[in-house]
Amino acid sequence: MQTEFEFTLPKGYLDAEGNVHRQGVMRLATAMDEITPLRDARVRSNPAYATVIILARVMTQLGALEAVTPTVIERLFACDLNYLQKFYRRINELEDLLESNASAPDTSPPAPAAPAAPLKLSQ
Numbered sequence: 001m002q003t004e005f006e007f008t009l010p011k012g013y014l015d016a017e018g019n020v021h022r023q024g025v026m027r028l029a030t031a032m033d034e035i036t037p038l039r040d041a042r043v044r045s046n047p048a049y050a051t052v053i054i055l056a057r058v059m060t061q062l063g064a065l066e067a068v069t070p071t072v073i074e075r076l077f078a079c080d081l082n083y084l085q086k087f088y089r090r091i092n093e094l095e096d097l098l099e100s101n102a103s104a105p106d107t108s109p110p111a112p113a114a115p116a117a118p119l120k121l122s123q
Helices: 031-039 041-045 047-058 070-074 078-091 094-103
Strands: 004-014 020-027 059-062
Touching: 004 078, 020 078, 031 041, 031 047, 041 047, 047 059, 047 070, 047 078, 078 094
Parallel strands: none
Antiparallel strands: 004 020, 020 059
16 A cells, blocks of 8 residues: 655745755644644634644645645645645545535535515605
8 A cells, every 4th residue: 555655846945045846745634633733722713724734734845845844835836736725636536525525416405585675765
């Protein structure tokens, strides 16, 4: 079973010395990778930050960097962050789940009708 996957970022991470890091490795996520960020104060104040922490946990290599930290993820170009989010969903087979849920029939009860706007009587 393959648990690690190589990738190439569209733009690459630009470090403080001006080096660009594009080649990397991401491992499959565990349940703990998705649970642990929920304990982080940054996630409690901004739930979108969970993505940053999860990616830092599952990226085992990015170019010649010694470690992939949340700070590294924060400094990625937006297109690279988008690429990694899609790559994460693909290797963890989450895209199939999203697609199958999107095509599943909606069994939720219908939303209540909005109240009618009050009539305005002319004077």
